[in-house]
Amino acid sequence: MLPRCAFSVCHVLVLVLCLSSAEDFDWTKNDHGSFYYGTFPAGFSWGAGSSAYQTEGAWDKDGKGLSIWDVFSHKKGKIQQNDTGDSSCEGYHKFKDDVSLMKELKLNHYRFSISWPRIIPTGIKSDHINEKGIQYYDELINHLLESKITPIVTLYHWDLPQVLQEKYGGWQNITMVNHFNEFANLCFERFGNRVKNWITFNNPWSVAVEGYETGEHAPGLRLRGTGAYRAAHHIIKAHAKVWHSYDTQWRAKQKGLVGISLSGDWGEPVDISNQKDIEAAERYVQFYLGWFATPIFHGDYPQVMKDFIGRKSVQQGLGTSRLPTFSPQEKSYIKGTCDFLGIGHFTTRYITQKSNPSGRSSGSYFTDRDLAELVDPRWPDPGSEWLYSVPWGFRRLLNFVKTQYGNPMVYVTENGVSEKMLCTELCDDWRIQYYKDYINEMLKAIKDGANVKGYTAWSLLDKFEWDEGYSERFGLYYVDFRNKNKPRYPKASVQFYKRIISSNGFPNQREVENWRRKAVETCSSSNQLLAAEEQRSTAANILRLIHDPLTSHMEMVTEIVVPTVCTLSILLSAIFLMFLLRRRN
Ligand code: NOJ
DSSP, X not given: OOOOOOOOHHHHHHHHHHHHHHTTOOTTOOOSSOOOOEEOOTTOEEEEEOOHHHHOOOTTSTTOOOBHHHHHHHSTTSSGGGOXXXXXXXXXXXXXXHHHHHHHHTOSEEEEEOOHHHHSTTSOTTXXXXXXXXXXXXXXXXXXXXXXXXXXXXXXXXXXXXXXXXXXXXXXXXXXXXXXXXXXXXXXXXXXXXXXXXXXXXXXXXXXXXXXXXXXXXXXXXXXXXXXXXXXXXXXXXXXXXXXXXXXXXXXXXXXXXXEEEEOOEEEESSTTOHHHHHHHHHHHIIIIIHHHHHHHXXXXXXXXXXXXXXXXXXXXXXXXXXXXXXXXXXXXXXXXXXXXXXXXXXXXXXXXXXXXXXXXXXXXXXXXXXXXXXXXXXXXXXXXXXOOOHHHHHHHHHHHHHHTTSOOEEEEEEOOOEETTOOOSOOHHHHXXXXXXXXXXXXXXXXXXXXXXXXXXXXXXXXXXXXXXXXXXXXEEXXXXXXXXXXXXXXXXXXXXXXXXXXXXXXXXXXXXXXXXXXXXXXXXXXXXXXXXXXXXXXXXXXXXXXXXXXXXXXXXXXXXXXXXXXXXXXXXXXXXXXXXXXX
């Protein structure tokens, strides 16, 4: 993700001045301050999400092949603390427990992804199909359906088979289109009788920019100025091919939908009376969401991308634009390949015009846009560096989607907030606030006419957060990663989200305040239990060090089931044992 922008005093001043004028701006009839009490349309779908590499663990179990993330995370210095997804939440082994958590929340849907190398170890279907991997997803899907939870399945959440990277250069190579199509067809064949909602790609922006331009993500390539555009070009073609495959071969029988999940921050002009800032903010969104959405809905890249990248390429002395082009046939093949649009949204930026010097060596995705990103220092940022809570940006983004792409059916496929690892805090009041305000802005967008059919809280569990390792926790459930059983504990936001779901929105102020109070009340006792549990596991670790098998019988807990008395007695016996052992030595 993007680094936090440096903030000068001058920017703060500009921003404060502009904020006051922004109040008059009526683009979305938005009223930043007010809360809207009301409910969502009947049948609105509430869910939570995860992805394979971030939660499954079992990286080398039961015949799974390597993915680019297995290899990347095993290289020293790529991930915070050199964390890996090797075991992560052990979701591969604990999926039944996790479905119980979803039942507890009364979720309507669960969004997860299929690990391509788990079911096709080399990525090439004709090489080998791993039936054990298929069996895992079969069981997960069946279990969800038995629990009346609709699976929404992502085919590509970043874990490309390593063989495809080594052999062909991954998404730099057009051959990925056919390999991905074969993988997708295998999924339709094996799971499509039960799965009716398919997402081809998750957040291709990250795959392209962070995987092939900045190299912060796997496969870690830094092909500045060309790598991201080329990867995106192939991903868009792969998406379209899979949509057509479904349309011609499976839709009549399976009657499902195929969409794509795009991520997009909202970009708000710093100075709304300055045309240059307005254009820069529009450019920010077009280079982000529009890069993928415009070809899929309108058949070609946004005009502004073609203009800017084209001009800069000429200034660099290149004969052709660094942005690849689609042939007329490709344009009509790609246009309209979306039954629903998935939106992943977390934050907003203020944007101002900033021309970047052009020269022979310059040219990157970031400099091509000619803009600067700013944040308001008053925006809350409880977790990830890049994630500021700006709820009103969500309504604007959803309205943008409505007007730009012909009001498509939208599922919010990711929205949520993290906290830093250091705060092992189950009383996540700030997350309650974030969900409350963002979900409310989504409700306002629906009242504005946006066709939003479902919402997915990101994420069900704390999990591996890519290059940040386990240092950023997005979960509704806390996961104790230090314990090999990876127990899950509900944060206060679980209670709050559950109430939103059961009321299908926000009935009235008194009730919503009540939910919040109750959620925070219950979590303080859970917090104490977690603290005691952590002390217990520290004591258990000490015991393990002095080779005592005493702890081997300890049970894994999915929820907080260990009563205080029990926790305390384990702790006391551990201390007593240590005392005895010391005396013997
Ligand atoms: C988007 C990615 O799709 C997801 O995997 C990640 O956890 C969130 N961003 C938060 O960074």
